[in-house]
Each structure stands twice: as C-alpha cells, then as structure tokens.
Amino acid sequence: MTKPIASPTLALTLAGFCSGYAAAELPAGFVEKAKAHITDTLACGVGGACSAEAQAVLAMLETLGEGGGAPAWGTPVGLSARSAAFCNGVASHSFELDDTMGCDHSGAVVLPAALAALARAPHPVAGAEFIAAVVLGYEVAKRVMEALGGYWPHNQAGWHSTATCGTFGAAVAASRILRLTQDETASALGHAASFSGGLWAFIHDASQTKRIHAGRAAEGGLTAALLAQAGVSGPKYVFEDVWGSFLKAFAPGGHDAARLLRGLGEEWEFEYAAIKPYASCRGTHSTMDAIAALMRDHAIRPAEIATVDVALPTGLHEMCGGRDVSNLASAQMSLPFAVASFLEHGELGIAAFSEGNRAAATVHERMKLVHLQADATLASLAEPTVTLRCRSGASFALSVDPPLGAPGNPLSAAQLRAKAAGLMSMTLDDDSTENLLDRLAGLERWSDVRELPGLLAAKQRPHLFR
The missing domain is CATH 3.30.1330.120 (2-methylcitrate dehydratase PrpD)
Structure with a gap:
C-alpha cells in the first residue's frame, strides 16, 4: 500500500543534509584528512591495477565492449563510467592497503564512484566540492553501518560491510558531484539499498570475491545516482521500520535507525577513518x-x-x-x-x-x-x-592502542607520501607519480577536478603482481 510522505523520512532527511551541506562548513582539519584519504585510495587503486583481480575484471569488461572515456586507473584503457567504478573499486581493494574504520573500507568504494561521476558531470567540479562529496560519502556509509548495529554484529551475521554499507556512501558521493536535489539523492539512497549485498563466505577458502565487493558497491552507488538523475524514483521509506526496509532486512535481530541522524553535522564518523601502513587485514x-x-x-x-x-x-x-x-x-x-x-x-x-x-x-x-x-x-x-x-x-x-594509521596515531606526511609513491610507481612513471602527489596536496584549490581521472591513467599495461 502506498504511503503518503507526510513528513521527511530518514532517507529524505539524510539526503537533504548531504545535498545542502556547504563545503566551506567542513570541520577544521577535515580538508587535510580528506586529502590524505583521497591520496591513499588513489594510490591503492593505481597500484592495484597490477593485481590479478583487477586485471581479470578489466579483461572481462573489455570482452564485453565496455569502452569509454573513464580510465581504468594504472592502465591506458578507457571504460564507461559504471565499468570504471567497478574496475577501480576492485583495484583499490585488491592489495588490502586501502583505508579502514569507515564502513569498513570506505575509500575503495567512495572514490571510484566519485571519480566515475566526474565523467558524467556536465559542469566544473571544484576541488573543495569534490572533497565535501567524498567526506559525505564516508559519513553516510559509516552511519548506515552503525545503524545496523556496528561492525562486529553486522560482520558476525555474515555480511561484509564494505559491500553492504559502502553502496550508500558511493551513492551519496556520486549524487553530490552530479548536483542531485534532496529528492533525487533520497531516491539514490533507496536504489542503493536494493543494490547492497556481500557475504563473508570468501573467508573459508580465500576466494577473490572480497576484492570484487568494493567494485560492485562503487558501481552500485554510481548506478543508483545515475538512475535518480534520470528520474527513476527510489523508495523513501528504505530506512523506516516497515516491511522491506534495509535495516529491518539486513539486521532483523537489532538495529538502531536513530544512528543515521544522531549528531548529524556535529558528530562526524569520518573522524574515525584510518589509513593502513601494512598490506594485511x-x-x-x-x-x-x-x-x-x-x-x-x-x-x-x-x-x-x-x-x-x-x-x-x-x-x-x-x-x-x-x-x-x-x-x-x-x-x-x-x-x-x-x-x-x-x-x-x-x-x-x-x-x-x-x-x-x-x-x-x-x-x-x-x-x-x-x-x-x-x-x-x-x-x-x-x-x-x-x-x-x-x-x-x-x-x-x-598491547598497542591505537595502532599506527588510526586517527589517534596517524601516519606522518612523509610516511603517507612514501606509501603512495611506492604504490603509484607500480604502474606510473616517476614524473607522473611525483606530479600527481604534488597536485593532490593542493586539491582543495583546483577549479575543476574533472581532469583528475586522466592523471591516473598509465602509458602501458601494468605487469601482474605475483
């Protein structure tokens, strides 16, 4: 039975915040933190082009004729926006060096979707606006995970939160870059709920599916935003306690919908995102x-x-x-x-x-x-x-708490640059690597970030990491 929307639903309220939040209002320190996570994720994706999973996915997409103007990072190949989000999400997560403590791996989901959305943006996207889109993507993905009961309860139920919750973060970042309205962004969140999924079954035989999860979440979030942009409506009651809602379906034993909005704009989940110094869980x-x-x-x-x-x-x-x-x-x-x-x-x-x-x-x-x-x-x-x-x-x-890379024990600027340079140099030449890192350091001053994806393309096919 159709419900009239008499007052803003949780999805509409969240969408209103994300579509209307002013980039200049980001809390002190968030621009620098966001640049660190953006740099780290792009490095993971550029280096991850050497992974077996990324190369297999790229080969599959090429056989399907999925060419276009959005680069597969770390390669000379162009893909459609959706395929680029998928491929680059896989690459970003393939070496297990991408950031954590978000939804869990927020960067590998949000950044591929955000950069793919740039290929569909008919207007300039300023660096400060791009940074805000990324932060909001991280924020929503983590809030959805907390509303499901938090990382471990969701994890122990068998769900891989990068895939289940990351889709929402990708949808928000892409919606913001595409300048969707509140109603359109809420529709994107609704679509994202139906695209969500991902199980921990890979842990028992070390299958490669884990890496695919990040790509599918990035692709799903971007697709959700593009559908909303095209006028396809998504369910606005997706977070309410009703039949078919996301929270009720994915956490039937206990969820807290209030976590979606609690302290919104004042208490930021993005603060807890961490950058990994080691290529392990x-x-x-x-x-x-x-x-x-x-x-x-x-x-x-x-x-x-x-x-x-x-x-x-x-x-x-x-x-x-x-x-x-x-x-x-x-x-x-x-x-x-x-x-x-x-x-x-x-x-x-x-x-x-x-x-x-x-x-x-x-x-x-x-x-x-x-x-x-x-x-x-x-x-x-x-x-x-x-x-x-x-x-x-x-x-x-x-016992060390917090570990290196956590907000309370962050990597130094030199450590972050060394990590990023090492990963980028797996596919880019030294000049391209150094130029990219220097440019990213001033990302908030860019007048149009649509040139960024091109800087992630390599001149030749990457070698396979073994």
Whole structure:
C-alpha cells in the first residue's frame, strides 16, 4: 500500500543534509584528512591495477565492449563510467592497503564512484566540492553501518560491510558531484539499498570475491545516482521500520535507525577513518606495532625470539587465525603469516605478500613460533596483547592502542607520501607519480577536478603482481 510522505523520512532527511551541506562548513582539519584519504585510495587503486583481480575484471569488461572515456586507473584503457567504478573499486581493494574504520573500507568504494561521476558531470567540479562529496560519502556509509548495529554484529551475521554499507556512501558521493536535489539523492539512497549485498563466505577458502565487493558497491552507488538523475524514483521509506526496509532486512535481530541522524553535522564518523601502513587485514596491525615497539625498546633481534604469543578477541581469531598462505587473499588475512613476514623483513608492504615470500621456507619456520590464544573476555574491537618470549628466558608483553594509521596515531606526511609513491610507481612513471602527489596536496584549490581521472591513467599495461 502506498504511503503518503507526510513528513521527511530518514532517507529524505539524510539526503537533504548531504545535498545542502556547504563545503566551506567542513570541520577544521577535515580538508587535510580528506586529502590524505583521497591520496591513499588513489594510490591503492593505481597500484592495484597490477593485481590479478583487477586485471581479470578489466579483461572481462573489455570482452564485453565496455569502452569509454573513464580510465581504468594504472592502465591506458578507457571504460564507461559504471565499468570504471567497478574496475577501480576492485583495484583499490585488491592489495588490502586501502583505508579502514569507515564502513569498513570506505575509500575503495567512495572514490571510484566519485571519480566515475566526474565523467558524467556536465559542469566544473571544484576541488573543495569534490572533497565535501567524498567526506559525505564516508559519513553516510559509516552511519548506515552503525545503524545496523556496528561492525562486529553486522560482520558476525555474515555480511561484509564494505559491500553492504559502502553502496550508500558511493551513492551519496556520486549524487553530490552530479548536483542531485534532496529528492533525487533520497531516491539514490533507496536504489542503493536494493543494490547492497556481500557475504563473508570468501573467508573459508580465500576466494577473490572480497576484492570484487568494493567494485560492485562503487558501481552500485554510481548506478543508483545515475538512475535518480534520470528520474527513476527510489523508495523513501528504505530506512523506516516497515516491511522491506534495509535495516529491518539486513539486521532483523537489532538495529538502531536513530544512528543515521544522531549528531548529524556535529558528530562526524569520518573522524574515525584510518589509513593502513601494512598490506594485511586491519585486525593484524596493532600486533605488528607491538612487536616493533618491544624489539626496539628491549633491543631484541628476530633470531632471539623463541615464541610470539598473541591473545586476541574471539572474532579476530576466527577471521585472521588461519595459516593458509597459498594465495594472496589468504595470506593477507593470516595473522601468523603477517607476524612471520614482519619478523623476516622488518616491514609489511605488498612485496611481503609476493608469491616468492609466501613460499619462503624461512617465513614458514617463523610462522611456527606464532601462537594465538582466543580470549572470550576481550571486547570484539579490543587490540591483541603480544608477548615476545626470548630464547634467554626473558619475556615482554605489550598491547598497542591505537595502532599506527588510526586517527589517534596517524601516519606522518612523509610516511603517507612514501606509501603512495611506492604504490603509484607500480604502474606510473616517476614524473607522473611525483606530479600527481604534488597536485593532490593542493586539491582543495583546483577549479575543476574533472581532469583528475586522466592523471591516473598509465602509458602501458601494468605487469601482474605475483
């Protein structure tokens, strides 16, 4: 039965905020933070063009004749806007280095959709406006996740929040860039709800589907905005407690619709987005920080370590306790491998997860030193406690919270640039990399960001990372 909209629904209220918010009103520090996340995500996507998943998706799209003027980042290939959002979303998430603590991986969803929307924008898009669109995309994606009960409840129900909630962030960013009205943006949110989906089933056999989730969410959000722009209406009651609503369908056991609007414009979820220093699941990061700090503070060499004991929450143990490193996806979700590789190389960039390193006998020997203990008394988002036991009999324990890359412990500007340059140089030449990084540093001053996608195109096909 059709319901008359007598008062603004949650989707309309959220859409009104996103379509009407003035870019100049962003809180202090948000422009710099947004530029950091934009730079980081674009670097992940440009470098991620070397991944097996991104190359397979690009090849598939080319066989379908999906050419156009929107570049597949890190390649010389042009695609349609929707296909570019899909392909670049996959590339951005393929190396597990994209940002986190949003919806979870907000950048890999929001940025590909936002840049693809630029290809459909008939008007100039100023740098400050582009930044606002990205921030609002992050904000809505995270608020939707919180309305579902938060990361772990949604996760434990089997849903991958990057895919289920990221679609809304992509829709908002694209809607803002396309200058959609409140009603059109609400329709885009409604469409996005029907395009949402993504299961954690990939965790059991390390399938490549996880990387595809980010691309599909980016494509779904962009498509939702384009449909709204074309005049196709979307459901305005999508967040209400009614039959068929998103929250009721995806979190039937408990949700909090009020989280969508609570403190809107005053309390920002974007503040909590984090940039990853290591090419492994975010849940492994504080363990690396603790090992590095203990080795530094107590002058411990890797050869002196007898065991690495990690007490961690049950959910994290289930997610990252595996020891199968037969492929890139499984290795990046393995805490024992992350520890062993970190001890072996002193870092945990994408090179540490190469085919050769995954097969290295020395790394596999170090994995035997890693002992995990699930602790049911730990909160789901608690950081692990790491104990280094030395061959001398001495032992040292530490828990690091927040881990490196979190808002309370951010990467330095030099660390971020080094990470971004390393990833971009996998597909772009040195001059193009340095020019892009320099330009992005002043993104808020650009008069028209529509030139940005072209700066992400490479001169030749990327090599395949193994």
